[in-house]
Amino acid sequence: MSLIHKKRYLSANVVEMIVEAPDIAATRKAGQFVVIMTDERGERIPLTIVESDVAAGTVTIIFQIVGKTTTCLADMNPGDELYTVLGPLGRPTEIEKFGTTVCVGGGVGIGVAYPIAKALREAGNRVVSIIGARTKDILILEDALGAISDRLITATDDGSYGVKGFVSDVLQELIDSGERIDRVFAVGPVPMMKVVCDVTRPAGIPTVVSLNPIMVDATGMCGACRVAVGNETKLACVDGPEFDGHQVDFELLTTRLRMYYREEKEAMEQFRCHCDGK
Ligand SMILES: Cc1cc2nc3c(=O)[nH]c(=O)nc-3n(C[C@H](O)[C@H](O)[C@H](O)COP(=O)(O)OP(=O)(O)OC[C@H]3O[C@@H](n4cnc5c(N)ncnc54)[C@H](O)[C@@H]3O)c2cc1C
Ligand code: FES
Numbered sequence: 001m002s003l004i005h006k007k008r009y010l011s012a013n014v015v016e017m018i019v020e021a022p023d024i025a026a027t028r029k030a031g032q033f034v035v036i037m038t039d040e041r042g043e044r045i046p047l048t049i050v051e052s053d054v055a056a057g058t059v060t061i062i063f064q065i066v067g068k069t070t071t072c073l074a075d076m077n078p079g080d081e082l083y084t085v086l087g088p089l090g091r092p093t094e095i096e097k098f099g100t101t102v103c104v105g106g107g108v109g110i111g112v113a114y115p116i117a118k119a120l121r122e123a124g125n126r127v128v129s130i131i132g133a134r135t136k137d138i139l140i141l142e143d144a145l146g147a148i149s150d151r152l153i154t155a156t157d158d159g160s161y162g163v164k165g166f167v168s169d170v171l172q173e174l175i176d177s178g179e180r181i182d183r184v185f186a187v188g189p190v191p192m193m194k195v196v197c198d199v200t201r202p203a204g205i206p207t208v209v210s211l212n213p214i215m216v217d218a219t220g221m222c223g224a225c226r227v228a229v230g231n232e233t234k235l236a237c238v239d240g241p242e243f244d245g246h247q248v249d250f251e252l253l254t255t256r257l258r259m260y261y262r263e264e265k266e267a268m269e270q271f272r273c274h275c276d277g278k
Contacts, residue, residue: 001081005058010140013065014108015074016050021085022057024049030119031093031210031242034059035218037083038072045069046215046237048112049088059085062111062140089218090241093208095119099182100126102174103149104167104196106188107133110141112210113187118148120185126150128181130170132188136161168195175203183208186245190254197245209245211236213256228252 006018024034033048051060065074076082093116101120105113110131121127127148132155133139139154139161146152154162155170163170167188175181184207186196193209200207213236216224220238227236228249234240 001083002085004076004078004080004082005056006078007076010062011138014062014111014138014140015065016060016062016111017073017076018053018058018060019082019085020057021059021087022054024085024087025052025054025057025059028052028059028088029092030095030115032088032090033218033241034061034085034087035089035215036061036073036085038069038076039083042072042083043069044086044216044218045073046089046212046218048115048210050111050114059087062108064108086218090237091239093119093185093242095123097124100128100180102128102130102171102181102184103145104171104184104186104188104192105129105131105141105145106167106192107138108140109188109192109210110139110145113185114141114144114148116185116187116210117145121148121150125182128153128174128179130155130167130174132156132162132167132170134158166195167192168199171196172199175199175205181205184245185210185242190250190257193245193248194250197248197250201246207245208242209248210242211240211248211253213253214259227256 003020008016028049033046035044035046047061049059050062103113103117117127128151129145129149130153134157153170184200186193187210213225216222218237220235225236226233229243230247
């Protein structure tokens with residue numbers, strides 16, 4: 001059992017939670033994730049570890065409310081206990097002194113990009129962060145990213161804040177301006193990561209993406225999270241979740257993410273009808 005210490009809404013449907021997990025807090029590295037079960041009969045969902053506080057024995061997660069389990073999780077409050085928090089899982093981000101790195105985060109992916117940007121900065125890299133959302137209201141973590149980046153550029157699809165356009169447009173402009181970029185890290189919706197890779201490929205900039213396939217056991221046993229990278233099949237839970245974006249088959253990832261759409265919709269409908277919110 002894991003006690004929830006704090007909860008706050010970062011936007012209408014994105015929640016930040018600080019939960020007790022002292023062993024995970026002490027050992028986790030940037031890029032790793034936990035698997036959470038809200039209750040004994042609940043689904044296991046993977047969520048990135050955004051931050052940890054070793055002294056307090058806590059980890060921070062940020063999640064978007066998209067379906068049954070994230071709705072259940074958002075309904076929980078400080079003082080409630082999660083059934084399990086398992087981790088740290090996945091391979092940590094490969095952090096080196098690359099030079100100038102650009103961290104691109106879209107939507108709730110900004111929360112996943114944050115620990116990567118922070119670790120890159122701590123390793124002595126110059127960090128440019130480009131963060132974007134559909135509108136100003138749902139842009140998260142601007143201050144946190146600003147505090148650990150050498151330069152922060154914000155963008156919104158509708159132009160309600162920052163540059164009008166997509167994060168990939170901002171990255172393209174940066175490349176076109178002649179700025180030297182040694183490595184790009186991109187996290188966000190699959191189409192966004194694909195377009196970022198399309199932008200960096202012709203420029204020859206190595207690009208790492210953090211993939212979010214559906215996971216079941218998250219220990220490499222079930223094969224649910226398999227992704228195609230180059231000519232190989234990889235398991236995102238144990239080989240990833242970060243991969244060379246120029247090698248990822250994004251079409252297959254998109255198809256596999258939609259695989260249980262009907263079941264997910266039914267689960268949410270049943271949850272709305274029969275559940276009291278827990
Ligand atoms: C390694 C990893 C780290 C992740 N980190 C985060 C994070 O830090 N914050 C966060 O908000 N989410 C994160 N996700 C995605 C998160 O696990 C899913 O959003 C969650 O499992 C949805 O559960 P649900 O029961 O609420 O929704 P479901 O009922 O399972 O699905 C509802 C809707 O969300 C879509 N969906 C389901 N699973 C995923 C997925 N894996 N990625 C994208 N869309 C999905 C479905 O297609 C459906 O449209 C991560 C995924 C992985 C694999
Ligand atoms: S989630 Fe089962 S192998 Fe990765």
